[in-house]
Amino acid sequence: MAGAGWPKSIDPTGIGKAIQRSPVVGDITGDGQPEIIAANVAPIPNEHTNEIFVWSANGTPLPGWPKVVDGFGVQPALEDMNGDGVNEIVYTDFMQRIQVIRADGTSLPGFPVLLPVTGGLSPPAIGDVNANGTKEIVVATSWDASQPLSLYVVSSVGGILPGWPRVVDSLGPPLSASLPLNYPVVGDLDGDGDLEIAIGGRASWTPSVPPCQPRSR
Ligand SMILES: [Ca+2]
Ligand SMILES: [Ca+2]
Numbered sequence: 248m249a250g251a252g253w254p255k256s257i258d259p260t261g262i263g264k265a266i267q268r269s270p271v272v273g274d275i276t277g278d279g280q281p282e283i284i285a286a287n288v289a290p291i292p293n294e295h296t297n298e299i300f301v302w303s304a305n306g307t308p309l310p311g312w313p314k315v316v317d318g319f320g321v322q323p324a325l326e327d328m329n330g331d332g333v334n335e336i337v338y339t340d341f342m343q344r345i346q347v348i349r350a351d352g353t354s355l356p357g358f359p360v361l362l363p364v365t366g367g368l369s370p371p372a373i374g375d376v377n378a379n380g381t382k383e384i385v386v387a388t389s390w391d392a393s394q395p396l397s398l399y400v401v402s403s404v405g406g407i408l409p410g411w412p413r414v415v416d417s418l419g420p421p422l423s424a425s426l427p428l429n430y431p432v433v434g435d436l437d438g439d440g441d442l443e444i445a446i447g448g449r450a451s452w453t454p455s456v457p458p459c460q461p462r463s464r
């Protein structure tokens with residue numbers, strides 16, 4: 248029974264690791280059976296010991312996993328980036344890297360890509376945005392309020408596409424201790440068969456969380 252092996256802990260050592268982003272489901276081993284992939288976020292000072300977990304549907308860990316990924320705030324996605332019929336794990340982190348790894352933990356050629364920015368990267372959006380038959384990875388830089396929000400498009404072999412990055416908007420209001428707020432998505436908005444990229448700017452961002460109030464016990 249698929250649910251028998253659940254729930255699973257993403258904090259097996261009990262140091263307060265948490266899930267910050269959504270898990271993803273897909274077949275990364277090529278056997279036609281889906282895996283469940285989730286990344287945790289470790290509290291400071293262990294922020295460089297985040298892990299990516301991979302389980303089968305019945306909760307069995309994939310051999311060799313979890314793997315430690317040095318990069319605070321990891322956001323995984325699944326996509327077949329090299330066209331071999333098997334999904335890879337695509338993830339970004341707060342150390343400005345885009346990484347593409349296979350089920351055995353090895354990187355695809357050209358990865359990781361280190362973007363020349365500061366602050367964190369958005370989760371990746373993936374699609375063939377230039378209609379050349381290979382998939383691109385679209386990420387936004389959005390954590391460091393001292394820099395403009397920019398969109399990068401990276402090829403399946405790790406190169407930044409000509410003409411990119413592009414600034415989405417210039418400086419917005421200062422963001423204090425913020426997570427990336429702007430996640431790009433790709434889709435065919437005008438029905439012409441080509442993919443477009445959609446993203447929100449941050450210039451009009453306003454806090455939706457009320458100010459913290461003292462709490463009595
Ligand atoms: Ca599988
Ligand atoms: Ca592949």
Ligand SMILES: [Ca+2]
Pocket residue numbers: 374375376377378379380381382383
């Ligand atoms: Ca392409």
